[in-house]
Amino acid sequence: MTQEELLSRLSAQLPQLEKSAVGVKDYVTMRLKSASDLPVVAEILKNELGFDYFEIVSATDWLGPVKPEGYIRNPNPNVFLPEGATPQNMPGATPGVHYRPVFELLWVLANIKEKIRVFLRLEIPRDNAEAPSLTGLFKAADWQEREVFDLMGIRFAGHPNLIKILTPDFTVGHPLRKDYVHVKDKYDED
């Protein structure tokens, strides 16, 4: 199936979706109009259109360039620089990029038989980061949603066991947020 066929089929069956302005290269990317549509859309995709393989859930923090305080040591050292030279700069803001206080969630669902996949994206506000959980439909969402919760701090409503998974218990905050600041713990030097 070509991308156009998939796109027309999706937009015919799912009015909750629209074509995303910024797409993931080489793949069909759709935008969800609101968070509450997600469970319905996912169910139709799974049961009627055969997208039964949950590939990814991921999130991007669009706040702006990452803060250096989030790293324990010098984040980007250049050992080849001569003595006294200015170190490499941290990534800065690029003019023209629309930085805004939102999280952009991304789900990838695949149809194994027809070898197609669809990318769903959704913007949620940063101060109330919550999205519906898909654990009821896909067991694969269990640990992946926990990972996004742990590293990005997005709560998935309806997840049966939304607890930390990768970072240690004493880690304060969610490391992949762009404004994360590292709090010194017992394993830090000096």
Add this chain to the structure above:
Amino acid sequence: MTRTSPLAGVKTDTLFVNLGPQHPSTHGVLRVGLTIDGEVITKAVPDIGYLHRGTSKLAEVRGYHHCVVLTDRWDYVSAMPNNLVFCLAAEKLMGLKIPPRAKALRVLMCELNRIASHLLFFGTYGIDLGAFTPFLYAFREREMVLDLFEMCCGARLTYNYIRLGGVMVDVGDNWIAKTKEFIEYFKPRLDEYDTLLTYNPIFMVRTREVGKIAAEVAVNWGLSGPNLRGSGVNYDVRKADPYCGYEQYDFEVPLGKSGSCWDRYFCRVSEMRQSVRLCEQVLATLPPGEFMAMGVAKVPKPAAGEAYAHVEGARGDLGIYLVSDGQASPYRMHVRAPSFINLAILQEMLVGNKVSDVIAILGSIDIVLGEVDR
């Protein structure tokens, strides 16, 4: 006189057992909290994160060329596909065209690495189940593959060989001769493995009826790689979403039938045969020409955009989602780590099994903790 059971009136209780974090059969630092009732497991809680190094966060302040080095450390027993998947995603962002020779070399290295990785599985799975001999044979051959890699790029495990735009160095005639020699040596060894372990009656009894995963369960848990194909689901990224010219090579996707530990094991052993076939085809048709694309920037700053690339690594569908905002570092890097997603099914699979089967099931999933925790 009526006899009463000696256990009448005895109160039984469940027992909590810690498996790991330092247990030789967990292949790394994995802890599984097991609640057992007699010999039967009633609850299993995998505890991961001991090896979490935050590579997604690190990537946000490193250049694209530096990130390739980070990828080596996920699945450290098959690092070539890790290198490859990051390069594919970054090359999509940059719009680079890869020369045919580089593509063929990438396929060759990934398949050799798959052989090395499956040999490690073959050896250690035997040890897990009490068969020590296959390990010695497997490591003899694995050492040869690692020697080939060392000869080619200087490293045994963390290669950093596949670079943005191509590969690090071209291979010489000497290397190609050695690889052909290895493949000829390796082919009869595969039959030897079958006699050693695959059709060993004790091994089959311990694995054939254990840890069965139905096809729809495997799909629902998002399993990939031999774990999914062991259940009979035909999904291989090399066929479903071809990259690096896999569509031009002739190979089969081995499938299991019942989804038991033995089926998963057998898929891996059969995959080694297919990898050998692929290596032979690549060596026979290795195109001449450049091994690196022209005009790869020293500090690449791809235009703002997003890309997703995935490859069939030794453990499954390894994916990278990269977001660029035009800076010299990725704005966001998300890794779809197959080991991490494959491991999640453990909490459901172990329940109802005997304690002695835990190791058989855990070993058959074939995880690498470096990739689970990233």
